[in-house]
Amino acid sequence: EAQVTQNPRYLITVTGKKLTVTCSQNMNHEYMSWYRQDPGLGLRQIYYSMNVEVTDKGDVPEGYKVSRKEKRNFPLILESPSPNQTSLYFCASSFLAFNEQFFGPGTRLTVL
Amino acid sequence: AQSVAQPEDQVNVAEGNPLTVKCTYSVSGNPYLFWYVQYPNRGLQFLLKYITGDNLVKGSYGFEAEFNKSQTSFHLKKPSALVSDSALYFCAVRNTQDDKIIFGKGTRLHILP
Numbered sequence: 001e002a003q004v005t006q007n008p009r010y011l012i013t014v015t016g017k018k019l020t021v022t023c024s025q026n027m028n029h030e031y032m033s034w035y036r037q038d039p040g041l042g043l044r045q046i047y048y049s050m051n052v053e054v055t056d057k058g059d060v061p062e063g064y065k066v067s068r069k070e071k072r073n074f075p076l077i078l079e080s081p082s083p084n085q086t087s088l089y090f091c092a093s094s095f096l097a098f099n100e101q102f103f104g105p106g107t108r109l110t111v112l
Numbered sequence: 113a114q115s116v117a118q119p120e121d122q123v124n125v126a127e128g129n130p131l132t133v134k135c136t137y138s139v140s141g142n143p144y145l146f147w148y149v150q151y152p153n154r155g156l157q158f159l160l161k162y163i164t165g166d167n168l169v170k171g172s173y174g175f176e177a178e179f180n181k182s183q184t185s186f187h188l189k190k191p192s193a194l195v196s197d198s199a200l201y202f203c204a205v206r207n208t209q210d211d212k213i214i215f216g217k218g219t220r221l222h223i224l225p
Contacts, residue, residue, distance in 0.1 A: 004155075031211070033213065035215070040217060041217060042118075042202060042215045042216055042217035042218045043156075043202060043204075043215040043218075044215070045212060045213055045214070045215075048211060048212065048213070050211055056211065056212075058212055059212070059214070090155060090156065092156075097144075097206055097211040097213065098144045098163060098206060100146060100158035100161055101146075101148075101156075101158065101213075102158075103148075103155035103156040103157070104155055105154070105155050106155055
């Protein structure tokens with residue numbers, strides 16, 4: 001089954017404790033992206049990647065890192081999480097940037 | 113800078129009536145436009161897109177959208193609403209000059225039985 005998977009689905013952590021949210025797709029997509037969804041703000045793009053080893057900042061990259069060492073994986077790293085990073089995070093992938101995106105189920109992160 | 117506006121936080125429509133969810137955009141190049149839907153506690157699902165060609169685009173679940181270049185709009189429409197259409201709808205745009213994708217803030221659609 002074609003899908004985008006994210007782990008963990010739920011995470012509660014404390015300020016400053018490094019964490020990684022994994023994202024994997026099995027559709028051989030070139031384009032992958034991370035978004036955060038906050039009430040009243042919609043989805044905002046954090047980082048995106050056009051291909052392996054190619055990543056670029058979206059609109060809200062501060063406090064986040066990504067890597068794209070393999071085509072299928074695009075982990076999101078929070079080196080020192082803060083409470084303002086409490087949010088619902090979505091990973092998405094598509095063949096290219098102008099194709100429709102497939103979204104993962106989301107990761108709800110709470111930073112205390 | 114590119115942007116997307118969904119001017120209505122919420123739209124209420126009676127079942128069986130036509131519905132419209134509005135979206136306007138601002139990009140510096142030619143736009144690629146998308147509509148996505150989010151059901152409660154779910155990820156987003158693709159509905160339809162405009163890349164080029166016919167201004168009226170048909171998509172999933174009976175939805176369609178009309179691209180209007182002069183008004184920079186891409187409104188989502190459906191001739192007859194169903195209660196099951198109740199969800200959160202997002203408009204998104206990508207311009208041809210970079211690979212960023214910008215989403216609107218979303219419009220919650222309530223279909224009243």
